Amino acid sequence: MLKALINQLADPIISFPIATLAFWWMIKYYRFFGSKKFGMWALIVSIPVVAWFFADPNFYLIIKTPDNVPIGILLILVCFFTWFSLHKAAVNDERIEQGLVPIEALPENREKVWSWPNLVYTELFAIIACTAFLVIWAIIFKAPLEEPANPTWAPNPAKAPWYFLGLQEMLVYFDPWMAGVVLPGLVVAGLIAIPYIDTNPKGNGYFTFMERKWAIISFLYGWLVLWVYLIIVGVFFRGPNWTFYGPFEYWDLHKVVAEYNINLSEFIWIKGLGIGMPKNLILREIFGILLTFAYVGIIPVWVAKATKIGRKFYEDMGSIRYYIFMFLFITMMSLPIKMVLRWLFSLKYIVALPEWELNL
Amino acid sequence: MSDSKNSLNRREFFSYLTVGWVMFSAALAGLGSLAFRFSYPNVNFDPEMEFLAGTPGDYAAGVDERYKNAFGVWMVKAEGRLVALSNICTHLGCIPTWLPSELKFKCPCHGSGYYMSGVNFEGPAPRPLERYRISLQPDGKIKVDKTKVFRAEKGEWDNPDAFLTV
Numbered sequence: 001m002l003k004a005l006i007n008q009l010a011d012p013i014i015s016f017p018i019a020t021l022a023f024w025w026m027i028k029y030y031r032f033f034g035s036k037k038f039g040m041w042a043l044i045v046s047i048p049v050v051a052w053f054f055a056d057p058n059f060y061l062i063i064k065t066p067d068n069v070p071i072g073i074l075l076i077l078v079c080f081f082t083w084f085s086l087h088k089a090a091v092n093d094e095r096i097e098q099g100l101v102p103i104e105a106l107p108e109n110r111e112k113v114w115s116w117p118n119l120v121y122t123e124l125f126a127i128i129a130c131t132a133f134l135v136i137w138a139i140i141f142k143a144p145l146e147e148p149a150n151p152t153w154a155p156n157p158a159k160a161p162w163y164f165l166g167l168q169e170m171l172v173y174f175d176p177w178m179a180g181v182v183l184p185g186l187v188v189a190g191l192i193a194i195p196y197i198d199t200n201p202k203g204n205g206y207f208t209f210m211e212r213k214w215a216i217i218s219f220l221y222g223w224l225v226l227w228v229y230l231i232i233v234g235v236f237f238r239g240p241n242w243t244f245y246g247p248f249e250y251w252d253l254h255k256v257v258a259e260y261n262i263n264l265s266e267f268i269w270i271k272g273l274g275i276g277m278p279k280n281l282i283l284r285e286i287f288g289i290l291l292t293f294a295y296v297g298i299i300p301v302w303v304a305k306a307t308k309i310g311r312k313f314y315e316d317m318g319s320i321r322y323y324i325f326m327f328l329f330i331t332m333m334s335l336p337i338k339m340v341l342r343w344l345f346s347l348k349y350i351v352a353l354p355e356w357e358l359n360l
Numbered sequence: 361m362s363d364s365k366n367s368l369n370r371r372e373f374f375s376y377l378t379v380g381w382v383m384f385s386a387a388l389a390g391l392g393s394l395a396f397r398f399s400y401p402n403v404n405f406d407p408e409m410e411f412l413a414g415t416p417g418d419y420a421a422g423v424d425e426r427y428k429n430a431f432g433v434w435m436v437k438a439e440g441r442l443v444a445l446s447n448i449c450t451h452l453g454c455i456p457t458w459l460p461s462e463l464k465f466k467c468p469c470h471g472s473g474y475y476m477s478g479v480n481f482e483g484p485a486p487r488p489l490e491r492y493r494i495s496l497q498p499d500g501k502i503k504v505d506k507t508k509v510f511r512a513e514k515g516e517w518d519n520p521d522a523f524l525t526v
């Protein structure tokens with residue numbers, strides 16, 4: 001019963017809004033979620049829940065593959081460090097509100113020590129511990145080798161290494177050119193650009209949330225919901241034929257999901273206007289092209305002019321930084337937007353020019 | 361001038377330098393060509409680009425997977441036409457599977473689906489599967505030539521080389 005419900009809820013159509021909402025709550029009530037009490041209770045509750053998940057044969061089949069062990073570790077670490085930083089930030093924010101300095105700025109924490117031996121010893125110990133850990137891991141879990149490569153056959157499901165499953169999930173919604181080249185490139189470029197875009201000196205060397213809300217929200221949304229959540233979907237919820245399967249569902253090869261995707265141009269020309277597709281390629285895709293330009297070109301300007309927060313950003317950052325930031329942010333948001341459009345309207349591509357290998 | 365015996369003069373120095381430099385470049389070029397050769401495989405597992413695919417009488421209506429593993433081609437007979445369909449997904453190049461019970465090709469990588477004709481209808485694939493040149497030889501054998509592809513979105517499927525009338 002409960003398992004069936006969880007299987008239903010796990011479907012990205014439902015679990016993605018849940019993840020977004022949960023993220024929003026976590027940010028909004030970060031002082032509650034970052035409290036020691038919540039951390040303790042979450043840990044206590046999670047242990048039997050995880051045990052219950054493991055007890056399910058279908059779930060166990062997924063989690064026990066050697067490939068997926070790192071994901072278990074990743075999830076535990078992500079949960080812990082998210083909680084840990086929220087906790088530290090909550091404590092500091094409360095102190096700052098009372099007019100005190102953050103904990104990290106207390107005199108006893110500003111004391112300086114020599115990097116030799118203090119830091120070097122710690123590093124040495126970390127190196128040894130990591131090596132030992134990897135050796136033991138390598139002994140316990142055999143490398144998951146498969147049969148020799150065959151260019152006319154692919155395993156089903158064909159899964160990327162676990163850390164790329166977020167990208168593979170992205171490919172379900174985008175052209176390979178977008179999801180494989182442009183978006184990952186922008187992710188890397190955007191991460192590199194952060195220190196140049198975000199020149200706010202607050203929060204250097206101490207944890208805080210209140211003093212740099214938007215930076216933290218936009219980063220954590222991209223990281224937790226658009227990256228980690230998509231990895232979870234790719235690992236646990238995708239089975240043969242890349243069809244959705246709940247975490248407790250048996251991977252039945254013949255599960256049929258009716259789906260029929262159409263492009264925006266077909267929506268408008270055939271369904272909306274009822275006059276068939278024009279021959280001219282540009283004319284055929286004109287609505288998609290206009291929409292894309294509006295999305296990338298007009299929204300940032302409009303936000304800067306018409307909304308309070310946009311005006312504030314624009315003033316704080318200056319125009320060049322503001323537009324670079326907005327471009328990166330808007331590109332990031334194109335992923336959830338396209339996911340939702342696919343689910344609601346079975347929309348395949350907004351601009352579909354397969355003749356030019358150009359699809360957005 | 362007294363120690364000119366054991367030290368180099370200018371001219372000698374340059375001739376040594378030239379010899380050394382030529383040898384260094386030669387070694388580098390050799391290494392480079394070896395590295396270049398290394399980037400090509402010793403054994404090639406790629407399927408042949410051209411093959412004979414029996415006679416038209418060999419095929420029943422529907423999808424024939426006989427040549428899929430060896431050559432990466434599905435022979436599809438429907439509506440009086442026999443075509444050689446590529447088995448490379450137009451999304452990112454995975455190999456879809458033919459699902460006989462659902463009458464569709466389904467890609468294991470991101471879930472694109474294609475009808476028996478090769479036309480895409482679900483998932484992210486932007487265009488239909490490609491078809492290969494197919495022709496009838498004088499001796500009655502079918503020849504499939506994978507060097508020439510026909511793409512539906514360019515209106516090439518009606519090209520007389522893209523199908524056999526059966």
Ligand code: FES
Pocket residue numbers: 171449450451452453454467468469470471472483484485
């Ligand atoms: S490669 Fe076939 S769906 Fe992506």
